[in-house]
Amino acid sequence: MFSTLRNIFKVPDLRRRVLFTLAMLAVFRIGSYIPVPNVNARLFDPTQNAFLGILNTFSGGALQNFSIFAMSITPYITASIIVQLLAMDVIPKFAEWSKEGEHGRRKLAQVTRYLTVVLGLIQAVGFALSFDRMIPGLIIDKGFATIAMIAITLTAGTAFLMWLGEQITEKGIGNGISLIIFAGIIARVAPGINQIYNAWFYTHPERLFLNLVYVALLLVGILIVIVGVIYVQQGVRRIPVQYAKRMVGPRMYGGQTTHIPLKVNAAGVIPVIFATSLLIFPSTVASWFQPKPWANWIVANLGPRSWMYVLLEVLLIIGFTYFYTAVQINPQQLADQMRKNSGYIPGVRPGKPTEQFITRVMNRITLAGALFLAAVSVLPYLFSNVTTLNLYFGGTSLLIVVSVALETMKQLESQLLQRHYKGFIR
Template identity: 55%
Template sequence: MLETLQSAWKAKDLRAKIIFTLMMFLVFRFGAHIPVPGVDTAAFREMLAGGTIFGFLDVISGGALRNVTVFAMGIMPYINASIIMQLLTVVVPYLERLAKEGEEGRKKIVQLTRYGTVVLGFIQAAGMSVFFGRSGILEETTFASYAVVTISLTAGTAFLMWLGELITEKGIGNGISLIIFAGIVSGIPGGIVTLYNYVVAGEANIITIVLFLIMSLLIIAGIVYIHEGQRRIPVQYAKRVVGRKVYGGQSTHIPLKVNQAGVIPVIFAMSILLFPSTIAQWFPQSGFAQWILGVFNFTSIPYMIMYAMLIIFFTYFYTAVTFNPQDVADNMKKYGGFIPGLRPGRPTSEYIDRVLSRITLAGALFLAFIALMPNFIMGITGLNIAFGGTGLLIVVGVALETMKQLESQLMMRHYQGFMK
């Protein structure tokens, strides 16, 4: 990793992309300290200390929610809009056609996702402003105050969406994932202080902290192991004579990753499960809302079952969206490739699909286990580390994917240099 970063820093264009990405991180952190007008942040911090669902959302937003800043909602409306759009792409014929039209169709889907982000962001911002008014957090409960809070929060989410797309276009890595990454990483110093306070207050001893750190290192090692793990299916290409030249005849393989979907299933599952609890917080006096908060409590059995099932579902769903065994089999057949012992075409496609389903199950179960393990620890010890596993999954996964993009960029430069 260090060698890759060093090599990338020496390349002028890659160094510019890295610097641009870091500058966008600074913009993100600067915006996370611009408060929304007319909100009593001190009163809201006291509410967060009471252990509401907003305390967990604050981890994802990098502390922006705790300070009620313009980035308080984070990028969650964009993620929810992306989930809805990807699900609709499967069932709506028009969107399915757009998805198959290549770059132009993708641009239209991205534009629809942007509109959906603004709509969902406005609805969530309006709900938060109503909640602030009912909880006495707004300094004035006038229409203008509600409008200012709603517009400020919606504009902050729209700006973060634009910032993420800008990082993807001109920086390194996936911009939306990197914004979530930056938000979680920015909370690490505060997490260290929290652990220290636990020790000082006697709620945890040194041995507990050391065991927690060892467990974190083991989780990181496991995430890297699964993320890099792959099943290699051997492929043989038949020899072809074209004129006086002989093509093919070599052996290669299809690398099927154990975790083809990366950290996307965890992010999707988390955003969906946070949505009902967030809505319920707007109506604190409602009995139904209290039931929702009880069911969607991070340490409750129903919540953990739903979390695990959603992670497994989105792992299979996102793998199916990004990897099509039929296309792989058709391309192999087109260029004279075949898997030893199998006929080209449909038998090859079915075999690849069967292998992919099995290894995807292993990856999905691992993601669910890592994401839920801190919930059990919090239920047993009482330590507030419920986002430890999810945070580690996202941070390590995004870091690995970003490093792979850097390596591919460096490899492209080497090929260009060879051709010149």
């Protein structure tokens, strides 16, 4: 591993990309400590609220500091969900752009940026008004100008993070948005360890042996989840493809055997991020209108510890896994390409039967990947109910961290192999 890390810095272009990514993540972490003007952040403790605790984890503690990055990248994720859903033949123009290749994707990305600013401004105003009502004295010298300045500052912070993520994607390594979330979650590991120490060892020093057993079980559970995530993320179902021999002039082409690699979890960690962001939104909006009865009902019944929240998250993760897999893999296109190149799956007729076969296999393996994602995401809520700890670094966070780390490793691997260096995977 150390020789591989040395190889990374031997390649000038790759070294520049790695250093650029680290510099951008450092900017994100520095911004997490720059407070919003006219806010007394010392009065604010998001860990007492389940939804705010999740937001605080994704923002890397920026919400707890009420910094310029307090909303993190969640408005962008929500905007991406809305635009992708609208592009599924809901708005014909969006559907047309989605089929135009790189040019169409740029147009959809521009719409996503504008929608991010609109959603960010709405969420920022809600944050300022609801938090001031819940915590008297949080906003200093409150008035229209102060609320407007706080909302604009928070929205600008989200827009800057969106730009930062795009720069990492273009000039750095991997998916910039995922790396920002990854950095935020990693930053909350140390506070999580401190919380466990205070709750188990500092408060109950007489239960030292029992506390050590709890820690050992927790570490074993984390290890099992990490191994499971790696196993599922690397899992591939290979569909064999045979190409017929054909004469082109005096030469004969084809005749070779290859395969179509269908990943068990082709959607990666995107469904978990989408589901979590979508479930946070209604409770956040309802908190603006508390203590009205309907708002109290939504906050109480859609809290992360409620059975309704867990059920909705499981269903959303499964749904988004199928949705995002369908966006990435088109069985009809695969079948048409094989038919045009005289390829076929042994035992399956070309054309429509091939498309149906690929769809059937894809649906079956996607179900396994979706159920695994849902099971891992439920773990932190079970852990919180058993231990009564408000610890939000759990299954979802661990899943995101491991998945993003694997994806980043693959990016570095491909760059190294192109230059004839050995990578991480032997």
